[in-house]
Amino acid sequence: MLKKMLHVNGVDRMVICEQDETLANVLRENLNLTSVKIGCGSGQCGSCTVVVDGKLKRTCTIKMKRIAEHTKIVTAEGVGTPDNLHPIQLAWIAHGGAQCGFCTPGFIISSYALLLENQSPSREDVRDWFQKHRNACRCTGYKPLVDAVMDAAAVLRGDKTRDELMKDVPVEGRILGTKYPRPSAVAKVTGTLDYGADLGLKLPAETLRCALVQAEVSHAKIISIDTSEAEKMEGVVKVVTHKDVKGKNRITGLITFPSNKGDGWDRPILCDEKVFQFGDAIAIVCADTEKHAKAAAEKVKVELEELPAYMSAPEAMQDDAIEIHPGTPNTYFVQKVAKGDETAPIFKDADVTIEGDYYVGRQPHMPIEPDVGFAYRNDEGKLVIHSKSIGMHLHAAMIAPGLGEELDNIVMVMNPAGGTFGYKFSPTMEALVGVACMATGKPVYLNYTWYQQQTYTGKRSPFFMNVRMAANNEGKLLGMETDWSVDHGPYSEFGDLLTLRGAQFIGAGYNIDNIRGEGRTVCTNHAWGSAFRGYGSPQSEFASEVLMDELAEKIGMDPLELRYKNVYRKGSTTPSGQDPEVYSLPELLDTIRPKYEAAKKRAAELSTAEVKRGAGIAIGVYGCGLDGPDTAEAAMELTEDGIITVYTTWHDHGQGADIGALTTAHEALSPMGIPAEKIRVCLNDTSKCPNGGPAGGSRSQVVIGRAIKATGEAMVASMTKADGSIYTHAEMVAENIPTRVDGKWSAPCTDCDENGQGNPFACYMYGVFLAEVAVELATGKTTVEKITAASDIGTIMNQLAVEGQMYGGLAQAIGLALTEDFEDIKKHSTMVGAGFPYIKQIPDDMELIFIESKRPEGPFGASGVGELPLTSPHAAIINAIYNACGARIRHLPARPEKVLAELNK
Template sequence: MLKKMVLNINNVDRMITFDPEDTLANTLRKLGLTGTKVGCEAGQCGICSVILNGKVIRSCVKKMDKVPENSLVTTIEGVGTPGHLHPLQLSWMVHGGAQCGICTPGFIVSAKGLLDTNPDPTREEVRDWFQKHRNACRCTGYKPQVDSVMDAARVLRGEISMDDLAFKLPEGQTLYNTKSPKPTALAKVTGLCDYGADINMKLPDGVLHLGLAHARISHANLLSVDTSEAEKMPGVYRVLTARDIEGTNRVNGLTFSPTNKSDGLERALLADTKICQYGDVLAIVAADTEAHARAAADAVKAEYEPLYAYMNGLEAVAEDAVEIHPGTPNLYCEMPCIKGGETGGIMEKAAHVVEGGFYVQRQPHLVLEPDVGLAYPDADGGFVVQCKHQFLQAVPLMVADAVGIEPDRIRMILNPAGGSFGSKMSPITEALLLAAVKATGKPVCLHMDYAQQSFFSGKRSTGFFNCRLAADEKGYLQAMEYDFLFDHGAYHDGTSDPLIEKGFRWCGAGLYIPNIRGVGRICASNHAWGTAFRAFGSPQSYMASESLADMLAEKIGMDPLEFRYINTYRPGTTMTSGCEMDVHPFPTLIDMMRPKYKAALERARKEDTPEKRRGVGISLGMYDCSFAAHDTAEIDVELNSDGSITHYSGWHDMGQGADAGAMALAHKAFEPLGLKPENIRLVMNDTAITPFTGAAAGSRSHYMAGKATIDGANKLMDAMRKPDGTYRTYQEMVDENIPVKYRGNASTVGYSEACDYNTMQGDPNPTHTYGVFMSEVEVDAATGKTKVLKMTLTADFGVIGNKLAVDGQVYGGLAQGVGLALSEDFVDPSRDVTLKAQGFPYIKDVPDDIEVEYLETPRPSGPFGSAGCAELSLTSPHVSIVNAIYNATGVRIFELPATPDKVLDGIKALERGEKLPVHEWYYLGSEMNEKLEELRSNPVVGPAH
């Protein structure tokens, strides 16, 4: 039954007809006000915030029958427009408050509600407001939002003008190394940026909406799928099961390593014989509306033979475990690390040895935009997919055979994306879209709800590390031994091979260890599949080595910062993979941190009480800046008839600022032409018209795209240059038959080499990023709850291309480090399907006091001396928090997250006079050295990764 009423929306009375059971958010969006985004649909993220009768509310949980007649409603569209910005919107732009931007409209509307009632708030009052209204952000670490509110309030109070607040490029300076707002910021702060769900809402009539029927069991033989009831449901056009897939129905997981015992083809797109994880797709329903599609999907029935579910890698590698994928052992890849001399004798004779077993949990990405996309046939007999993905060119390679479409008939286009952090390296949603569009011959679109987003998406793989570290009597490191296992979940997903390689590279990274022996292993389980996640592979590794660094410093009697200072990389030393770095910033970064560290220790000493224990923790982190050895990227540049330049790239933007990076690089590369920023046009991420720039992963994009941009710009300017040194116009180029479009290329070939699979020694990455992390914590001795009071980072990313974007990446990564350390986990796929259930860190969980100081050591091979930036800030901040907890309480956390119960158990044990145990994982029945000898006796013969 429909109703009608009048609402005053953005100062205009509007008569609307609505379903009383619908939400205010959906009703507003149907009116075209799609600046009101919808994410969690549970009132936990605040991206749907609007002002209703003077109060900020979350409109996704406000039913229309609870909205009074003649109510006053303000949405982001009523706050300001592109031609008449509200101070909040301008401030959000200049402070980098919008990264992916999906949360930005809700934040700005919420902030307006605050300033309407409190024109002069303190920073803590701003934070309290956003906490109260559950305004969540996964990208920024919240500091830019608070900065934005504080400056907008100053404008509204008349203390500064909009012109004072606005970014201004100094005359004669390029955008490079400035804090210029990203080109897409204006659309994001005004709510005019259309994300996937917005695009789906605005599609023409006749588009089929997809609903997915999921298995609600983690491991079973699939006996039958019954779609008969679903096919009778209203609006249903067709129901697809595995028998309707015209291809192999097997997604290609892209295994490369000759040591990998799997072919990577174990994943069925639509379940046919087995269920290997909760949420496997049984059927796709295509219907006339999203509601009809979801209702019919719920009516699909399946019959199973339940099997024991191995929800933990330790169980999956037990001797009596059955193969999850018949024919492939659950423990499907093992590799050795051999650096320097034998470690056994060194460990026996070393003056100081420490050891332990460490666990890093299955961290969820917790993006605020559920997975969405659309697909449609094109005029040439191919298929177009518009989606959120970090590696568009890889999608056809991984899914074409599965759906029975030739790779060159698949065109991939990137929609504006509401965050990813690695989750969208997986092409499963795209494969489902392609299967549906091929089977129906009609345009299709898919919008997952947040529960589906939670249980169906990949997660950070769990890591179990046994590690031992030895030093001489003076504190200099001599040797490391380790044995690690990554639980990669149900499927390969194209990331199992590189993950194990990252484990070798980052365990002990930052510390010069001349002799290393280790075994790395990776296994399947029935939990959520492992996929890429920011700082991929390093948080698990650093949890072991940076915890042991503190333990060893204590045993020696050294300060943990000074222990790292004497052992860190300097010219002549080599990293864990045996190579020497191109630059050595760690000693200087530690010098920069030292006075901050001493001040933090003094603060902790003064403010520590028996009830509120204060502590300080340190950790080192580093990460690479390319896709291993032999990375490549391409950029096209074109001179236009009006003298402007078009920059074509496949630089994927998940919110990290690909647009800002591309603009800054192009403006700098074409500096001799004297172009203004508005004379540079960006065309991005459409495989039909943009070249191969590669994945947004491995902190590679700025480094690789930058080098390709410089090459392309030089080629074009060389062609434009006249004998007298001036430049030809577009017309002169045409008149002289000189091409106006050129391709820039970048490659790491010639200055990188792949690791040897028999030793994991090599030099696969031409440059790295470096950081020293410090966390200051307060632990409630009565509850065990840890609060991070301040985070400090001294970091080196080379010459910074866009300081605003880099600041945002750092703040966001540190905030995710807080979540990794203290709260985030994905344990039960049937239960942990909301932000709160998965431990999402809100603004009061993250410190406002974040101090970052940069050292900009120019990279010899980098574009304008730059490296990358996205990964470093999540490499090891969690370990600095864990080390700070120990400094405060004497409780060493070996298993993340450091929840209050774990900390409190340790505090109580110490109070009872008990000695806390040092953990160790026993999971394979063979010692590390025995397994190492087995691997060494069977050397790998084959191409390097």
């Protein structure tokens, strides 16, 4: 042990700790400075950044024995407070810089250090600084952060006032369509918002700390599990195995379609008979400290008989492949698509046909915050589970039978979450902490390392696709044939629904009267397939958008003009036969056409013998909802102090549920003139909030928004007197008028049939993406120089939230196109190894253009937004690479060696 005096945020603080403890842990655990976040734990994300003796340092890798006595340290808590914000923090709010907010304190302190050195930085200075200091953000696309630093610098120089900085924030009146800050913004920029690990520090003293015993192979029979040595280790209370699970010890995948050959009960909570993927949980060590738990976990002996591991769909589909889940074929679901006439005669007689094979891989979500959760029994005896779940009512139903706990005795609470991007649509640790709590009778806490986050949680499911198109010489699309295989990993949850997306979105955006195709869901031993932004469309639309460029070349048409000729217009239908609710794609193409022509001209002018430039386009389409009559509920309550509280489960994994719920409620209540400050949102606690459904498929603003709108309208009716004046709370109580109202909305939609035909979505989103790239001929390295997105998402409810979603999604699309992968479990287990895009890999030049076609079924005309920017920008990038240098990449990501190989052919 050592004792040191540190000078922290202007005052002397004494710490007593182990020599090998990290500075990050000491600041967090000894001094309770929880603005210091631990993300990657290896110095690759910058969330633990502080100023140490005037220099910016990443503290998760600095041992206390290296810290000198009286070292001066500044954390985000020392930059500004909620009632005295620093200009940097104010600028972050003004530009919507805090989305999930987990990385925000690290960026704030990094910007603070930069502006101490240079109060007049250029945008490139800011980008160089964040790149040098490894400040990583997965949400924002970085551009708003650079905007914020530039404005903060202007305020510090005296070139701009604080009021001028916040001039776009409305003081009164409507907040719909404005830059009204999200309610959580101040807490996020000051580092005072408690995420899961922060809450973990504040749990009762008797809380047990958990460590997992996990599989280090991808497929095996379990011969034995010996916990005897581990149980004798210091501090260990219990080692929990499958024998301690009271229920079925399975997480149900809630099979969507009857034709699915699986039963959904294929995922163990704790492995009992087999290991199905690397990282599967075999045992949970519960101890007094995390250190003791992890030490004991190393002593659990697991004897395995390794089995063949099928790490891709083609491998698992081989005739001699064994069934991964005995009794269920590895290909367990088939989805047809049949629209219009048979396609074989059309292809036989067509002037032009084109065919291609395409692959979009296992993109990792890579949130900065690793998965974290805890569980306890409340005073009513209910099992309360806190996590990053973005589907709490759904997850309770998925885990209750496996736990052996009655569904109505489980309470799910969503902690403030440092991003999920969809992986938390699947339960990850909810059942694990539930089992540990039930087995020990004590509160339990589990926090994954970033390695566990990367190797164990779900990933985007790879699609192996073959697509054929037939057209006439004028470029009119006549028919399409498709074949796609979905590598969904070992667990079936939502795999059938994902496979349906291929039927819905291969060829989306184009009026193709005749389609035939077949897709299938395949069980493999690689990482399980979970939801990821775009859910099926980044795979599906990559194939059809690249093939459209290939078709344009074969016909001799410009790619934009071929698209313009075929996109949805009145009378068109989607691949599922649905009438698009608006027809904005021609207008979007017209809007981007001059920019496209300028980009092609710029590419020609800037190309050199060494570096070739190119421009490429793609269109993107996605539906908002969970298919069919998707439903959400909400409630509102008037309190004595005149506050109206909105209750629903609008899960917030960074996209802005708080501002979405507030804006929608404020607009719905506008006939009463209630100011935004008099509306409170209570979200994501199943003991308080009705079921709004999960946060996936860009459904929240549409489906939950409509439920909030209905609830607000009922509240207005309830509170309005006959003379048009408004009841007070006291008057309502006196007249026995309920002060709480409930609302509900169901989408007027139908499920798709066995041929993929139906009306699955009430609202769609539409976009056209223009990418400009530079390709180094000697290396194959591609840089995206600019990306432009013209979008129609209906009414823009909040400008900052919408722009932030677009920038962030575009950045993830660049990663998907060029660097991101999780194929090699060892190589891709770190942020750098997996191709995480830092700021210099994302262009500062990102242009957003919006057309607002009001949606008939959207709340106040709004559609969703979150999925759209990751539908197809990666296809635009791949098309731009081809136009730059002639290298056609059909297998993502387009790493330099792939581009170089194509150049050398």
